[in-house]
Amino acid sequence: MKQAKATARETVRGRMGEISGWTRTIWDHGETAWREYRSAAFYVDLLRREGFEVEEGSGGMPTAFCATWGNGDGPVIGGYAEYDGIPGNCQAAEPRQAPRDGLGPHAGGHTDPHSALGMGALGGFLAAKAAMEAHGIKGRLKFFGEPAEKVRGSKPIHAAAGYYDDLDAAISFHPFYMAPYCNTVRWDTHCGVGYGVIYEFTCDTPETWMAGGGASPIPASHASPRAPGATDAMVQMYQTAKALREHVMAPGQSWSMNETILAHGQATADNIPAQMAQIMYFIRISEVEEAEHIIRGLDHFAEAAASLCHCTWRRHWVAKSRPGLPNHALARATYTNLEEVGAPQWGAEAADFARAIQSELGLEPMETPFLPMISELIDPEEAERQLRATLPPSQRHFTSDDYTEYCWHAPTVRLYLGRPALQAPPGYAYPAWAMNALGGHPPCIDPMTQVAAEVVAMTALDCLGDTGVLEAAQAEFRDRTGGGIGGGTWLAPLCDYAPPLNFRWPEYVTTARGTDWVIPS
Incomplete structure (x- = not known):
């Protein structure tokens, strides 16, 4: 040798x-x-x-x-x-x-x-x-x-x-x-454990926001109150997770959570709320059970933000590493x-x-x-x-x-x-x-x-x-x-999701203007 x-x-x-x-x-x-x-x-x-x-x-x-x-x-x-x-x-x-x-x-x-x-x-x-x-x-x-x-x-x-x-x-x-x-x-x-998760908010029925007997017959009328929409829900999620982070884990736990906004919008200058917004969280922590506990907390925050802003929400997995x-x-x-x-x-x-x-x-x-x-x-x-x-x-x-x-x-x-x-x-x-x-x-x-x-x-x-x-x-x-793969203390793969390919990940693009980054140079 x-x-x-x-x-x-x-x-x-x-x-x-x-x-x-x-x-x-x-x-x-x-x-x-x-x-x-x-x-x-x-x-x-x-x-x-x-x-x-x-x-x-x-x-x-x-x-x-x-x-x-x-x-x-x-x-x-x-x-x-x-x-x-x-x-x-x-x-x-x-x-x-x-x-x-x-x-x-x-x-x-x-x-x-x-x-x-x-x-x-x-x-x-x-x-x-x-x-x-x-x-x-x-x-x-x-x-x-x-x-x-x-x-x-x-x-x-x-x-x-x-x-x-x-x-x-x-x-x-x-x-x-x-x-x-x-x-x-x-x-x-x-x-340790790495969990990545995307929360997606959608505002599919803005015309029903604060609707009553005297509501305008024209959906999304310029004179109607505008539903908060998906961007507002995402902002509420962001702020709530920041404000209540200390209540998710017991004091003394060593963990980190980073967030980034992946996509937002379809809203224009017109009186139309943002239809969709996404925010991704990445959690680094010692144990699987602790990561699952944090996800339950984030789910709770997402539910509250969606309810407040006339939206629905979904959770998408990006990563579950052991x-x-x-x-x-x-x-x-x-x-x-x-x-x-x-x-x-x-x-x-x-x-x-x-x-x-x-x-x-x-x-x-x-x-x-x-x-x-x-x-x-x-x-x-x-x-x-x-x-x-x-x-x-x-x-x-x-x-x-x-x-x-x-x-x-x-x-x-x-x-x-x-x-x-x-x-x-x-x-x-x-x-x-x-x-x-x-x-x-x-x-x-x-x-x-x-x-x-x-x-x-x-x-x-x-x-x-x-x-x-x-x-x-x-x-x-x-x-x-405890005996190799499948043994008594073996930890099986956590991945139960498809590759998260279709989100708005940053990338290089080629257009009539040439090759550039998605954030223009």
Whole structure:
């Protein structure tokens, strides 16, 4: 296995020019949730050229895929790419605040960045494939395209459709985004539950608002009182949820709820109320039961808002992702590989770019502009100790990410690697554009992507070879689930809804005016 790992690492180094270019391509696409058409097509074409069989549109999701490659009978190792960005984060790979060419700042862009997340994982799978071919290692690689991660979109759907059931192990990689998870793996405290839900209000019978014996015979008369309508209901929902949030959960619960307005309107300057409005909530919390409790509260608020504003309401599901499940055996094996590869290191060109950002912001450029932690390892048990010091003892999970869906179908590791992050003077916070720009500049992001590819490949090979890693990881998986899939403590997929494709998700559009973002540039 040592020789196979050496082959994999040599493959990554030899292909870093290609991997870097692929990463920048996805970063430049900057597509957002459920609308990653070019990004998904790029991956599908690339994987087919690399010898994978690819199912496009897996799980009924147009921008998802499932790619497989085999070298005979053996373990099945899963991994994935994400490639959705975030609206409002359109930033050029320049050391100044500026949108990408031809776009405005409200367009989509990569923040984490998922562009490097996906290519770090893919680079690892391609390197594992090369090592399997060179050394006659049997097994199968299964690589997924997972769209809409920012709304926890695809993984619950893939899981419920059975796509993960044949996996023997899964590897999840994410760029560092919060201390102490930098150049380490998660140990006990994995991500928690993520629930996404859309409340839709409709005003279908405005003519009956305050109707009486003397009502106008003309429906929606200009002289008649106007029904509040859907926009008013949505505003009432928004305000009520804000005002009564503290009454939904008991004091001391660690949870978050974010909202965004997806669509509103059809109202004009005429005396016609808005016919339809939608507001989406996303809930991040530790346990499924707590998430269900919050939904009951939101349902109550929606019912009250609709009644007040002469509307009806419906609830639509966007996401129901399960909490994570630890696997120490696979986590320790992955971290051992990370120790062998070493944390990412940044060169002079990356440092110059970082100092140019500092200068642009009016700061004194630093001799060492990057945070030390992005080039330092931290043992997973030490990272766990530091995190637990900030959490209530009763809280099992922290933050939200839907890699957790893999955890209930196979032993899964969550790998975090340092991405370029700037040191700040005391009391100073960098604007978001600075981090986004670093994620698109190859000398800044490639060191992380290379380490990810090497570690992912090495871990896949550990699971494919006669190393004892897979046996230990699967024994631990069975123990934690009460017997594996279907066991006594196994948590089944929560997804009981179709892919939420047809809502007004932000996207790039082409009209007679050309290609633009839905918010005009």
